[in-house]
Amino acid sequence: MGRLLAVLRAPAVRAGFVVLALGACVWALVSQWDDVTDAVSTIPGGTLLGATGLSLVYVSLTMLSWRAVLADLGSRLPLRTASSVFFVSQVGKYLPGGIWNVLAAAEMGADHQIPRRRSVSVMVVSILVSIVTGLALAVLAVALAPGAVADRYGWVAWALPVVLVVLLPPVLNRLLGVALRVTRRPALEEPMTARGIATAAVWALLAWLVAGAQVWLLATAVGMDETFASFALAVGGYALAWTVGFLVVVVPAGVGAREAVLAVVLAGQLDAGGVVVVVLLSRVLLTVADVGLGSGGLLLARTSARRLRERPRSDQVGS
Incomplete structure (x- = not known):
C-alpha cells in the first residue's frame, strides 16, 4: 500500500486517476444508454427528478x-x-479492485494534514459502520421478501451480531492497532469512541433510509403497492443488495451483484419488466449522483487550491 500511495502522489498520476475514474462512471452510463432511455420512458418526470434528488442526498449522507x-x-x-x-x-x-477510493481518500486527505494511516482507518471504519447498519436493515428484506430471499440470504440474521461486535470500541480499536502493527505503521493518535461510532451509525442509517426511498419511489411508479411494508422492503432490499455487492470486491462498485440481489428481493412485488426498470434506474441515478458530486468536489478542490496559492500574494500586496 505504501508504494501505491507513493505513486499516487505524483500530480500527473493524481490527475489521471480522477479522469480515469470519472470516465469509468460515464462509461457505466453510456454502455447502458439504450436500456436507460427505454426505462426512463416508463417513469413520470417528477418521479425521476425526486429519485435523482434522493440519490444525491444518499451519497451526501454517506x-x-x-x-x-x-x-x-x-x-x-x-x-x-x-x-x-x-x-x-x-x-x-x-475502477476494478475495490481499493482505489480508499487510496484516493488517503492521498487527498494528506493535502489537509491528515495522516494517511488515519484516512485508511477512517474509510475502513466507515465501511464497517455501513455494513453493520446495512445488515440490520437487510433483516427486513429477509423477513418481508419471498421465501427465496430467506433461503439465499438468511445468513444476514446471524452475521449481524458477529459484525456488530467488531464495532464495539475496545474490539475495534484493538483490531485497528493490530492492523497498523502488521503493516508497520504508527499507531493512531486517537481511539474510536462509542459516541463517534454512534454518530456515524445514525448518518449511515439515514443514508439507507434515503436509498431505500429512492428504490421505493421508482418501484411504486411501475406498480408496487404504496404501503409501509413495501417501503420497508425497499429499504432492507437495497441495504442487502449493497452489502452483497460490496463483498464482490472484484466488480467495480458492486455492478451486477447488487442488481441481482435487488431483483430477487423485488420479484414478489413487481413483474419482470418492472423489476428491470427499477434496478436499472436505481443504479444509473446513483451513478449520476456520484459523477455530479465527484465533479463538484473536484471543482471545490481546485478552488481551494487556487485560494491557497493566491493568499500569499494578497498578504504581500497589503504589506
Whole structure:
C-alpha cells in the first residue's frame, strides 16, 4: 500500500486517476444508454427528478457518516473540505479492485494534514459502520421478501451480531492497532469512541433510509403497492443488495451483484419488466449522483487550491 500511495502522489498520476475514474462512471452510463432511455420512458418526470434528488442526498449522507468517523479519530474537516475529499475519492470505486477510493481518500486527505494511516482507518471504519447498519436493515428484506430471499440470504440474521461486535470500541480499536502493527505503521493518535461510532451509525442509517426511498419511489411508479411494508422492503432490499455487492470486491462498485440481489428481493412485488426498470434506474441515478458530486468536489478542490496559492500574494500586496 505504501508504494501505491507513493505513486499516487505524483500530480500527473493524481490527475489521471480522477479522469480515469470519472470516465469509468460515464462509461457505466453510456454502455447502458439504450436500456436507460427505454426505462426512463416508463417513469413520470417528477418521479425521476425526486429519485435523482434522493440519490444525491444518499451519497451526501454517506459523506457525513465518513466525516463523523474522521472527526472522532482526530481530524475535523469543514463541510466544504470534507465534501471535496470524499466525493472525489468515491469515484474511484468504479475502477476494478475495490481499493482505489480508499487510496484516493488517503492521498487527498494528506493535502489537509491528515495522516494517511488515519484516512485508511477512517474509510475502513466507515465501511464497517455501513455494513453493520446495512445488515440490520437487510433483516427486513429477509423477513418481508419471498421465501427465496430467506433461503439465499438468511445468513444476514446471524452475521449481524458477529459484525456488530467488531464495532464495539475496545474490539475495534484493538483490531485497528493490530492492523497498523502488521503493516508497520504508527499507531493512531486517537481511539474510536462509542459516541463517534454512534454518530456515524445514525448518518449511515439515514443514508439507507434515503436509498431505500429512492428504490421505493421508482418501484411504486411501475406498480408496487404504496404501503409501509413495501417501503420497508425497499429499504432492507437495497441495504442487502449493497452489502452483497460490496463483498464482490472484484466488480467495480458492486455492478451486477447488487442488481441481482435487488431483483430477487423485488420479484414478489413487481413483474419482470418492472423489476428491470427499477434496478436499472436505481443504479444509473446513483451513478449520476456520484459523477455530479465527484465533479463538484473536484471543482471545490481546485478552488481551494487556487485560494491557497493566491493568499500569499494578497498578504504581500497589503504589506
